[in-house]
Amino acid sequence: MFPRLLLLLLVLLPLSSWAARLPGIRFYERGEYAKASRALKQDLNNPKRNDEQKALARVYLAASLMALEKEDEAYEQLEELARTYPEQRVDPALFPPRLVELELKVRERLNAERLRQEAEQAELNRIAAAEEAERRKREQEEAARNQQAQVGTVDEPQVPAPAGPVSTFRLRPEITGYGDVGAALSGGQLAMGGALGLTIGGGPLEATVRTLAGGERWAWELEAGYLFGTGAFQPRVALRGTLFPDVGKVTAENPNGGGARFGIGAAVGGRLALSRQLSLLMDVGGEVLLNAPEPYNATLIVISAGVGYNLF
Structure with missing residues (x-):
């Protein structure tokens, strides 16, 4: 029995100390969303917070903004979260369905944008590869012509285009x-x-x-x-x-x-x-x-x- 209690304390102690360093989470849990929003923004700008803490703070900040009917700002926070720390997700067991749906919408758009950018980059790479192949082909042809000129090969004479009629009005x-x-x-x-x-x-x-x-x-x-x-x-x-x-x-x-x-x-x-x-x-x-x-x-x-x- 004692070993199990010790293991539980070892798991909960870091979580409690982590939460203690994010006062904005406590404001959110008490329903003080405006205070939570201000505190969590300070945590995001605090250089002492690590990436995981800032990612969690951004989730709660989005939830606070959603509760304050600021869906556009919540959308921006979820978008920044998906870009900077995609491993952090919105837990449907802790947050309202609206926030979970908004996160899914953000991730779907970013995924579509990523696929489009990858397709564009692939096309640019294909064009660059084709241009490089064409450049190498021209260099090889030029080298072959120079080699032929050095051994005395005479190029075929170019036939001039026939002159047009001189007579005009x-x-x-x-x-x-x-x-x-x-x-x-x-x-x-x-x-x-x-x-x-x-x-x-x-x-x-x-x-x-x-x-x-x-x-x-x-x-x-x-x-x-x-x-x-x-x-x-x-x-x-x-x-x-x-x-x-x-x-x-x-x-x-x-x-x-x-x-x-x-x-x-x-x-x-x-x-x-x-x-x-x-x-x-x-x-x-x-x-x-x-x-x-x-x-x-x-x-x-x-x-x-x-x-x-x-x-x-």
Whole structure:
């Protein structure tokens, strides 16, 4: 019998001395929750209290705050308890069910937060591992290329991307001189004159309108042209139509003289870009003058050359 009593005293004596060092617990047990709250907060800030004492004080502080209808503050104390000393739990035999349920809610939220943080950390670790593997792979590839270069291995030449078309939208005033060699070839005089024109185009396509000055050979000319290539020199073909407002005079020998005449034909030539704005123009064209009156040739062979200035 005596040994059992001695053992019981040895167990209860530390507990009683521990409780004696926490006066806030006595206030709580007497229902003085406000005093218990103040005393237990002092115990939490007391450097002489060890971790176990502070954990127990935090449980009773949460219970006191719950009794004072300060559930939010009680929640904070239980959350801090779960973070700093998770071994200490709320004993359902000593505390009301509301406090026990609140502790379970706190622990469930913290557990969910912990799982989320662990998942995020695992994803960060996975990304870091993948980046590290990619870095090592690049280093190995770089080392292999350097080794090949040292032994004289020639890398495959890189094929440059094909250049895009140089021709873009353009608006180009032009001035040209021309000569009708068809008249000279048929035994007549070489007809010569000047012309002012305007070309508008985009890419390989362009259209040109010109005014030809030359005495009775005054005329309007319209061309639709196509350029080949994208270099500084571009060959060109065009369809051409010319309006002669007044050709010849009406006489007894030339009753068909006077009035407008139309010429249709084609031209070949080229455009040479001397700079971004300045271009050299060269064309040889052939036309048929419809209903040509005497002494005009029905076939026109015109050589022209000039310059143009790109405004755009």
